[in-house]
Amino acid sequence: MRQAGRYLPEYNKTRARAGSFMALCKNPELACEVTLQPIERYRFDAAILFSDILTIPDAMGLQLDFVEGHGPKFNKKITNEDDLVNTIQTDPYEKLAYVGSAVNLIRKNLDTNIPLIGFAGSPWTLACYILGGGGSRDDFIQVRKWLYNRPELLELLLRKLTKNIINYLTMQIEKGADAIMLFDSWGGLLSHHNFPIYSLQYLREIVSALKKQNPSIPTIVFVKGGGLWLKSIASIGCSGIGIDWTVDLKEAKQIGKGKCAIQGNLDPAVLLGDEKYIRKEVRKLLDGLTVDEQKNGYIFNLGHGISQYTPPKNVEVLVDAIREY
Amino acid sequence: MRQAGRYLPEYNKTRARAGSFMALCKNPELACEVTLQPIERYRFDAAILFSDILTIPDAMGLQLDFVEGHGPKFNKKITNEDDLVNTIQTDPYEKLAYVGSAVNLIRKNLDTNIPLIGFAGSPWTLACYILGGGGSRDDFIQVRKWLYNRPELLELLLRKLTKNIINYLTMQIEKGADAIMLFDSWGGLLSHHNFPIYSLQYLREIVSALKKQNPSIPTIVFVKGGGLWLKSIASIGCSGIGIDWTVDLKEAKQIGKGKCAIQGNLDPAVLLGDEKYIRKEVRKLLDGLTVDEQKNGYIFNLGHGISQYTPPKNVEVLVDAIREY
Numbered sequence: 001m002r003q004a005g006r007y008l009p010e011y012n013k014t015r016a017r018a019g020s021f022m023a024l025c026k027n028p029e030l031a032c033e034v035t036l037q038p039i040e041r042y043r044f045d046a047a048i049l050f051s052d053i054l055t056i057p058d059a060m061g062l063q064l065d066f067v068e069g070h071g072p073k074f075n076k077k078i079t080n081e082d083d084l085v086n087t088i089q090t091d092p093y094e095k096l097a098y099v100g101s102a103v104n105l106i107r108k109n110l111d112t113n114i115p116l117i118g119f120a121g122s123p124w125t126l127a128c129y130i131l132g133g134g135g136s137r138d139d140f141i142q143v144r145k146w147l148y149n150r151p152e153l154l155e156l157l158l159r160k161l162t163k164n165i166i167n168y169l170t171m172q173i174e175k176g177a178d179a180i181m182l183f184d185s186w187g188g189l190l191s192h193h194n195f196p197i198y199s200l201q202y203l204r205e206i207v208s209a210l211k212k213q214n215p216s217i218p219t220i221v222f223v224k225g226g227g228l229w230l231k232s233i234a235s236i237g238c239s240g241i242g243i244d245w246t247v248d249l250k251e252a253k254q255i256g257k258g259k260c261a262i263q264g265n266l267d268p269a270v271l272l273g274d275e276k277y278i279r280k281e282v283r284k285l286l287d288g289l290t291v292d293e294q295k296n297g298y299i300f301n302l303g304h305g306i307s308q309y310t311p312p313k314n315v316e317v318l319v320d321a322i323r324e325y
Numbered sequence: 326m327r328q329a330g331r332y333l334p335e336y337n338k339t340r341a342r343a344g345s346f347m348a349l350c351k352n353p354e355l356a357c358e359v360t361l362q363p364i365e366r367y368r369f370d371a372a373i374l375f376s377d378i379l380t381i382p383d384a385m386g387l388q389l390d391f392v393e394g395h396g397p398k399f400n401k402k403i404t405n406e407d408d409l410v411n412t413i414q415t416d417p418y419e420k421l422a423y424v425g426s427a428v429n430l431i432r433k434n435l436d437t438n439i440p441l442i443g444f445a446g447s448p449w450t451l452a453c454y455i456l457g458g459g460g461s462r463d464d465f466i467q468v469r470k471w472l473y474n475r476p477e478l479l480e481l482l483l484r485k486l487t488k489n490i491i492n493y494l495t496m497q498i499e500k501g502a503d504a505i506m507l508f509d510s511w512g513g514l515l516s517h518h519n520f521p522i523y524s525l526q527y528l529r530e531i532v533s534a535l536k537k538q539n540p541s542i543p544t545i546v547f548v549k550g551g552g553l554w555l556k557s558i559a560s561i562g563c564s565g566i567g568i569d570w571t572v573d574l575k576e577a578k579q580i581g582k583g584k585c586a587i588q589g590n591l592d593p594a595v596l597l598g599d600e601k602y603i604r605k606e607v608r609k610l611l612d613g614l615t616v617d618e619q620k621n622g623y624i625f626n627l628g629h630g631i632s633q634y635t636p637p638k639n640v641e642v643l644v645d646a647i648r649e650y
Binding site: 141149225227248249267272278285 | 462463466467469470472473474476513515516517518519520550552553570571572573574592593594595597598599602603606609610628632634
């Protein structure tokens with residue numbers, strides 16, 4: 001849940017050297033450097049690739065830009081069937097080779113005891129950004145219109161994305177990723193009826209394809225706002241489920257029992273608080289579990305990306321509180 | 326779920342005459358006019374007061390403004406204990422008398438068969454805006470910091486707000502409101518552990534106070550993103566629960582059975598779609614219920630505010646589809 005890493009001064013320095021966020025993503029040496037920074041500082045149990053979920057649509061020809069203070073923006077927009085059909089069927093080994101090189105370099109430079117997590121956005125979440133032309137301030141309402149307007153076009157896009165994501169993640173695994181995480185950051189915008197149709201079935205397809213090709217690589221699926229759907233998420237064959245802070249960890253553990261590990265749950269806002277509250281929240285969260293549940297199949301993590309306003313020392317306090325517990 | 330009413334041309338005309346959104350809120354004649362507009366156009370089964378959840382903090386002295394394209398903004402900010410302690414303990418009969426006059430006028434002009442719903446924001450939701458100085462683009466992360474930093478100050482604010490909300494809603498009932506709706510628009514930002522502490526207990530206090538004073542007035546509680554907590558919401562004594570579109574209506578009905586009516590559930594984005602999909606979604610939603618569940622204790626409604634981009638004719642289609650069904 002590194003969310004780029006803007007809370008770390010060393011990240012901001014490297015980013016400044018790169019010139020722009022996308023230049024940083026596309027430079028394997030610098031991407032490796034920022035991937036390792038939090039590991040060096042905090043000795044986390046795992047590293048996650050520094051990259052962005054929007055590398056795929058960028059490689060599909062939509063030309064991604066990050067506008068300061070406005071977030072992601074695509075210079076090319078998809079507004080009709082023609083745009084969609086003509087969208088390039090990217091071969092990730094070519095246009096996304098920079099990510100493969102970064103994974104390769106990181107794996108070489110990372111302590112062999114520390115697993116490297118590769119990742120991608122979910123098809124639905126990428127579709128939100130693609131059809132929205134970038135980020136949104138109103139819960140992608142204009143994108144959600146496609147659900148009730150041109151569902152067949154939306155499905156076409158989702159199928160294309162699914163294929164690209166499978167290829168992209170396969171490449172990451174080949175280059176050295178030890179586990180894969182899928183981020184469905186906007187899954188929670190879908191209705192109870194539509195989540196299985198427009199997001200979960202594609203997540204299932206990706207998880208199955210990866211599992212078939214690489215049975216030993218764990219897959220973690222995180223659906224922000226998906227707490228109501230944990231049972232169905234647990235049924236798609238993933239090794240782990242990421243949960244946000246609205247979920248009752250105890251219940252999630254029961255749903256995952258014997259099937260999926262559970263990861264996450266801490267409100268990222270805790271890290272903006274005082275030390276005593278950070279320690280208190282860690283205890284509250286872990287005290288809710290039995291010793292068996294604490295020890296087996298639970299991965300401590302935030303319930304969403306770390307805030308850029310997080311004081312770096314608070315992450316130290318968090319790690320210390322968890323290890324002490 | 327009228328969300329002001331920007332999708333209606335007649336609303337926009339009246340708003341233009343008023344000069345600003347707040348001038349419209351503070352003018353009982355114009356507030357009455359816009360409250361009645363959707364009733365005249367669509368013959369809805371109930372009317373909801375035109376107002377804003379931020380009238381209370383405005384009356385508390387924070388000076389609310391709506392900046393075009395940027396949403397609500399308070400000119401006075403609460404940043405420390407002094408600000409908080411010195412915040413005016415509003416008497417709603419005075420500073421919010423304009424809302425009372427509007428309710429009174431609407432009740433006189435509204436068909437006697439059509440109930441008028443009064444409303445207020447929840448203490449937690451108002452606290453988000455107050456401590457955030459207005460709206461937020463990052464899920465009120467700087468406000469959520471107070472949860473883990475100065476919880477005692479946050480609680481002080483929540484208690485003040487609870488008192489004001491009770492007085493405010495009591496006034497609305499005295500002036501003619503036939504039912505009350507509480508909007509906890511940001512309840513879903515709280516963690517599983519914190520929702521009961523920082524939102525639900527105050528909602529319970531408000532519902533209890535209103536019920537004690539006016540046992541015949543129904544209260545509806547809507548927590549956006551609160552689908553995981555329906556059981557605890559159903560336990561606070563409210564007459565109805567509003568649900569967003571991520572919730573399984575069938576499950577909500579089972580949780581509410583014998584206790585609370587269920588209201589809502591349709592994704593507001595449906596209304597941006599084509600007629601055939603609007604009709605299809607209505608059928609899908611209602612087909613999931615037994616005839617008994619359809620007829621008893623279910624109020625058809627959107628799962629959140631109507632989008633400003635909604636074509637007015639689509640609302641006609643929706644009402645027609647529901648009545649036809």
